[in-house]
Amino acid sequence: MKPKYFTYGLFFNLAISLLISSCQPTSDQKSNLESKEIDSIMSFIDYGRNNNLTHSKRSDFLQKAEDYTMNLSDDSIQTILTAKISYSYFKLRDSIKFFNLNSKTLELAQISKDSVVLADALWDRAAFFNSQAVPDSAFYNYSKAQKIYENLGKDFESSRMLYNMALTQSKVGDYTGSEINTIRAIEILKPLNKNPQLYNCYNNLGSVTKELKEFERAIEYYNIALEYQKKIERENNFESSLNNNIGVVYQEQGRYKESIAYFQKVIQDKSLLKTEPKLYALAQSHLAFSKLKISSKFDVSEDLNSSIKILDSIDNTPGLARAYFNFAEYHLIQKDTLKAISYANRSKDYAEQANNNERILLNLQLLAKLEPEKSTAYIREYISLNDSLQQVERQVRNKFARIRFETDEFIAENLLLARQKQLWTGIAVAVLLLGLMSYFILDQRAKNQKLRFQQEQQAANQEIFNLMLAQNQKVEEAKKLEQKRISEELHDGVLGSMLGARMVLTGLNKKNDAEAEVQRKKAIDSLQDVEKEIRSISHELSHAAYQKINNFIHSIDDLLKTVQVSGNFDYNFYYEKDFDWDGGIKGVTKINLYRLIQESLQNSVKHANCKKVTIDLGVHDNMLIATITDDGKGFKTKKGKKGIGMRNMASRIEKLNGKWEIKSTVGQGTSVVFRIPVKNLTPQVKKLELNKKLKERTDQNYG
Numbered sequence: 001m002k003p004k005y006f007t008y009g010l011f012f013n014l015a016i017s018l019l020i021s022s023c024q025p026t027s028d029q030k031s032n033l034e035s036k037e038i039d040s041i042m043s044f045i046d047y048g049r050n051n052n053l054t055h056s057k058r059s060d061f062l063q064k065a066e067d068y069t070m071n072l073s074d075d076s077i078q079t080i081l082t083a084k085i086s087y088s089y090f091k092l093r094d095s096i097k098f099f100n101l102n103s104k105t106l107e108l109a110q111i112s113k114d115s116v117v118l119a120d121a122l123w124d125r126a127a128f129f130n131s132q133a134v135p136d137s138a139f140y141n142y143s144k145a146q147k148i149y150e151n152l153g154k155d156f157e158s159s160r161m162l163y164n165m166a167l168t169q170s171k172v173g174d175y176t177g178s179e180i181n182t183i184r185a186i187e188i189l190k191p192l193n194k195n196p197q198l199y200n201c202y203n204n205l206g207s208v209t210k211e212l213k214e215f216e217r218a219i220e221y222y223n224i225a226l227e228y229q230k231k232i233e234r235e236n237n238f239e240s241s242l243n244n245n246i247g248v249v250y251q252e253q254g255r256y257k258e259s260i261a262y263f264q265k266v267i268q269d270k271s272l273l274k275t276e277p278k279l280y281a282l283a284q285s286h287l288a289f290s291k292l293k294i295s296s297k298f299d300v301s302e303d304l305n306s307s308i309k310i311l312d313s314i315d316n317t318p319g320l321a322r323a324y325f326n327f328a329e330y331h332l333i334q335k336d337t338l339k340a341i342s343y344a345n346r347s348k349d350y351a352e353q354a355n356n357n358e359r360i361l362l363n364l365q366l367l368a369k370l371e372p373e374k375s376t377a378y379i380r381e382y383i384s385l386n387d388s389l390q391q392v393e394r395q396v397r398n399k400f401a402r403i404r405f406e407t408d409e410f411i412a413e414n415l416l417l418a419r420q421k422q423l424w425t426g427i428a429v430a431v432l433l434l435g436l437m438s439y440f441i442l443d444q445r446a447k448n449q450k451l452r453f454q455q456e457q458q459a460a461n462q463e464i465f466n467l468m469l470a471q472n473q474k475v476e477e478a479k480k481l482e483q484k485r486i487s488e489e490l491h492d493g494v495l496g497s498m499l500g501a502r503m504v505l506t507g508l509n510k511k512n513d514a515e516a517e518v519q520r521k522k523a524i525d526s527l528q529d530v531e532k533e534i535r536s537i538s539h540e541l542s543h544a545a546y547q548k549i550n551n552f553i554h555s556i557d558d559l560l561k562t563v564q565v566s567g568n569f570d571y572n573f574y575y576e577k578d579f580d581w582d583g584g585i586k587g588v589t590k591i592n593l594y595r596l597i598q599e600s601l602q603n604s605v606k607h608a609n610c611k612k613v614t615i616d617l618g619v620h621d622n623m624l625i626a627t628i629t630d631d632g633k634g635f636k637t638k639k640g641k642k643g644i645g646m647r648n649m650a651s652r653i654e655k656l657n658g659k660w661e662i663k664s665t666v667g668q669g670t671s672v673v674f675r676i677p678v679k680n681l682t683p684q685v686k687k688l689e690l691n692k693k694l695k696e697r698t699d700q701n702y703g
Contacts, residue, residue, distance in 0.1 A: 041068045041081055048088045055092065062088050066101065079108040079117050087124050098128060119148035123161070130168060133355065139168045156197075159188040163201055166208075175208045182208065199228040199238060203245070210249050218249050237276045240266045244283045247290075256290040263287035273310075281310035282319055289326040296333045304330060321350035321359045328366060341370045361386060552581040552590050553617075559598060560615065567605035567613075569630075575617040585624065585678050592652045593626060593676065596660075599645050600628040600672045608632020608670055619678060626674040634664045 044065035048058045062085055069081045086101035102125050109118035126141035146161030162185035169178035186201045202225035210218040222242050229238040247262030266272070266283035273280050285307040288300035304327045311319040324347035331340035344366045351359035361382055368378035553575055560571050575581070585593075597615065604610045610632035618625050653660045658676035 037068055037072065038077065038081075041065045044068070045081075045084055045088055048085075049091060058092055059094065059097075062092065062097070075108065075112045076114065079105065079112050079114055082108060083117050083121055083124070086121070090124060090128060095128070095132070098124075102128070115148055115152055116154075119145045119152070119154075119157070122148070126164065130164075135168050135172050139165055142168065155188050156192055156194065159185040159192075159194075159197065162188070163197065163204070166201075166204055170204065170208055170211075173211075175211050178208045179205060179212075195228045195231040199225050199232065202228060203238075203242065206245060206249075210245075210252065215249050215253050219246055222246050222249070237269075237272060237279065240269055240272060240276065240283075241279055244279060244286065247283070247286055251286060251290055254293075256293045259290045260287060260294075263290065277310050277314050278316050278319060281307045281314075281316070282322070284310075285319070285323045285326050289329065292326070292330055292333060300330055301327075317350050317354040318356050318359070321347050321354055321356055323347075324350060325359065325363060325366070328363075328370075332366075332370065337370055341367065344370060357385065552585075552594075555594060556597060556615065556617075559594070559601070560613075563598075563601045563605060567601070567610075569605070569610055570612045572612075572614045574615070576619055579619050581617070584619075589624075589656055589676060589678070592656055593624070593674070596649055596652055596674055597626060597628060599649055603645065604628070604630040604632060604670070608634070610669070622678055624674075624676040624678045626676070627671065629669065629671040631669045634666045634668050634670050636666060637662055637664050 044061045047053065048062035048065060050058065053061075065081070065085050065088075069078055069085060072078045072081070082101055083105045086098055086105050089098040089101060102121055105121040106118065106125075109115075109121060122141045122145035126138045126145065129135075129138035129141065142161050142165045146158050146165065149155075149158040149161060162181045166178040166181040166185065169175070169181065182201050182204050186198065186205075189198050189201065202221050206218045206221035206225060209215075209221060222245055226239065226242050229236070229242065232238070243262045243265045247259040247266075250256070250259035250262070263283045263286050267280060267287060269280075284303050288298075288303040288307070291298040292300050304323060308320060308323045308327070311323055324343045328340045328343035328347060331337075331343060344363050348360055348363035348367070351357075351363060364378045364382040364385070368375040368382070371378070556575075557573060560573055564571060582590075601613065604613055608630050610630035612631045614627075614629045616625075616627040616629075649660065653674060653676070656676045658674060660672065660674045662670065662672050664670040
């Protein structure tokens with residue numbers, strides 16, 4: 001009998017409480033009413049399991065629990081409670097009530113699809129058939145429960161079912177099948193570190209291999225069981241049981257002297273008389289038999305009588321059959337045939353009561369030896385019983401094999417259905433993934449086309465901007481040349497003529513009449529004024545020809561004005577006025593710097609929500625430095641993600657062999673600094689610088 005519900009009592013109470021809390025009644029009153037009913041049912045079940053009460057009272061309490069349970073509206077709670085009540089009837093040994101409620105539990109569990117309760121109910125039914133000595137039905141229900149636990153991933157429960165299946169097989173002589181299922185249980189239990197269950201499994205392996213006459217393996221398994229017994233924390237008598245089992249193995253091998261030491265270890269523990277009287281009495285009987293086989297001089301009658309007395313007090317029929325058989329052997333050695341026959345017959349009677357067919361066969365062999373005149377009848381009975389036992393065992397083994405086959409076939413069908421379901425699920429998932437992939441591919445293709453268009457547009461914009469700057473530069477150069485030409489014409493042509501006229505007029509000063517002198521004086525003064533004015537204009541035009549008119553600076557200023565309209569901010573624009581921004585830097589540098597400033601301004605408008613922007617352009621130590629600062633909200637530079645704009649800026653500055661950095665603080669604005677090397681001046685700039693120096697020298701000469 002399994003202590004399942006006592007072990008999991010807290011689990012069931014907790015499960016019921018959770019189920020109550022998850023219910024959704026129509027009102028608080030209904031919820032409270034059901035809660036009280038469940039509390040009452042649990043109390044009735046506890047009373048029904050109270051061994052201090054009479055059988056009749058316990059049955060009455062369980063009947064009340066059953067009546068209340070059948071009126072519950074929640075199917076899940078009803079299923080769990082029905083299972084508990086069913087098991088309580090089993091403990092009460094009320095077979096009819098148990099079987100009826102167990103069938104009801106199976107029905108409810110299947111309706112509610114509660115696999116755990118279904119497996120538990122099958123476990124209960126298997127234990128019931130096991131107690132009723134119906135091994136095939138017990139094995140069938142253990143097997144069904146095991147498969148459910150296995151599918152649920154409940155390894156511990158699955159291993160316990162395999163162990164119970166193995167014990168059932170061992171009882172009917174299917175030792176090979178028992179060994180297989182025990183090993184399966186051990187494989188599951190080892191990773192779980194369940195030492196008590198591992199002890200049971202290895203102990204059963206020892207018993208099974210002993211029956212298969214593999215005595216050395218049996219002793220090996222018993223020793224392994226002893227190792228697990230030492231790991232069990234709670235107190236137990238398993239070591240004494242193992243010593244008794246090992247002694248029996250040596251005894252069946254005829255190694256009686258070796259067996260005696262193990263039996264003596266058992267009977268030395270007098271506490272077993274209270275805790276395990278059956279074990280103590282059997283060890284005492286085995287010890288007496290081993291001594292008897294070593295020498296007839298040993299008087300073992302006292303040990304045998306003591307053993308029989310203990311076994312009789314606990315009503316252990318199988319043990320009595322063995323003890324009386326040993327007594328018969330003792331009297332045979334003592335040549336007291338009548339007593340030997342008497343004890344052999346009593347042993348046979350107890351063996352028949354216990355359905356111990358193996359012991360019946362041994363008694364028939366002994367009686368045939370003790371009563372030669374009846375030996376023929378005993379031998380016939382022996383042969384008949386042995387043949388029938390072999391046939392029954394063969395039928396049971398075949399039935400077990402058929403159960404395993406049907407179960408495996410059922411599992412195979414479920415696996416086939418599961419695989420078909422997985423196949424269709426896989427096809428559906430594949431179709432879905434194919435659709436998603438197609439969508440993403442088309443979407444990505446569209447994005448790539450859009451990106452290529454933007455890149456082409458950007459390249460076109462850059463080309464247009466470059467042409468614009470070049471054209472502006474050519475226009476400005478033409479203006480400068482024209483200004484220079486006019487300046488030279490004024491200086492060399494008009495001014496020269498004026499100088500000649502002044503000299504002619506000066507020659508007329510030789511005339512002495514007063515009127516001529518006055519007129520000449522006015523003309524000369526007027527010519528001198530014209531000369532001064534023309535010289536002044538010439539200097540201004542010459543200066544304009546050499547001063548820096550920067551189209552690049554105008555482009556940046558226009559950009560600021562354009563972005564200001566959409567961004568609604570104020571700006572300051574500072575630049576180094578002595579530097580030739582058009583000729584001093586190459587076209588590719590101007591284009592990329594223009595785009596860098598443009599992207600920085602767009603970021604300030606889009607992300608910073610700034611009110612003021614400052615741009616500062618300067619050249620220091622052959623390094624062009626552009627600083628764009630805003631008073632926006634700022635951001636954490638370490639956590640900031642790099643978008644396509646930031647990546648483009650990094651790519652552009654890298655092309656120029658420059659460096660850049662972003663300084664930003666939350667709430668205190670952002671500053672972007674670009675550093676671009678401008679070590680080599682363009683040839684045009686060098687020429688302009690040279691012309692400027694020559695002009696300055698000319699002015700100094702004329703000045």
